């Protein structure tokens with residue numbers, strides 16, 4: 001059995017959540033892609049971003065707060081990873097964001113030319129960057145998604161923030177041209193730093209939000225939030241998710257996807 005995500009064939013329903021594995025090179029030099037169906041590197045911006053000042057990571061009970069602030073070396077540095085992405089034996093979906101519509105369009109135009117990238121996850125929901133968080137405003141979600149849709153011809157997933165009344169934010173993403181949704185990014189939180197909370201502590205909140213909307217949303221959903229075990233993956237799949245992302249759990253065990261995959265293989269008779 002294989003899994004299809006808007007026509008992208010995945011050998012397993014497990015996807016790396018954007019961020020924890022960076023752009024992937026260092027991680028996959030040591031650990032394998034076994035268990036994974038799709039790789040999504042850390043969010044790329046048009047220009048390099050320094051990110052927030054330290055401390056940027058703090059453990060909480062049952063989770064982690066991060067305040068990285070989208071640090072990255074910008075798209076032109078990321079493009080140099082082409083040989084590495086071509087050498088991976090799983091598809092790669094880019095994650096992008098921008099602080100203006102123009103930045104999003106420019107990134108879309110650049111990535112549209114890359115035949116080794118199967119789609120874009122448009123990250124509209126980073127809770128730890130100063131300035132506008134697109135996800136807070138349905139009109140901004142529509143505008144940002146449309147700006148990308150106008151220039152980008154392949155698959156677009158829009159990644160949204162966890163919010164009450166999720167349909168209010170989902171509808172403009174779909175109206176703007178999203179083929180699928182990633183639900184959700186980290187939960188805004190404060191312990192001794194302001195940032196986004198991830199890990200097992202957020203999962204019950206995300207399951208509640210997903211339950212509200214899965215029957216009403218026709219596009220595929222990648223679930224993200226608190227996946228640490230096979231039963232977490234099954235819970236999201238049973239709820240109706242088409243694929244399930246793993247993020248923070250990689251910090252605990254870099255082989256987490258492979259471990260979960262070996263359980264799923266028995267259950268679903270997945271291809272090797």
Ligand SMILES: Cc1cc2nc3c(=O)[nH]c(=O)nc-3n(C[C@H](O)[C@H](O)[C@H](O)COP(=O)(O)O)c2cc1C
Nearest residue numbers: 017018019043123185198199224225226227247248
């Ligand atoms: C250290 C760290 C960095 C992250 N960076 C990004 C990012 O660059 N882009 C993004 O869309 N999400 C980012 N996220 C959010 C994750 O992709 C994921 O949506 C979130 O952590 C919830 O899933 P989890 O509980 O499995 O980690 C980051 C999360 C962590 C912990």
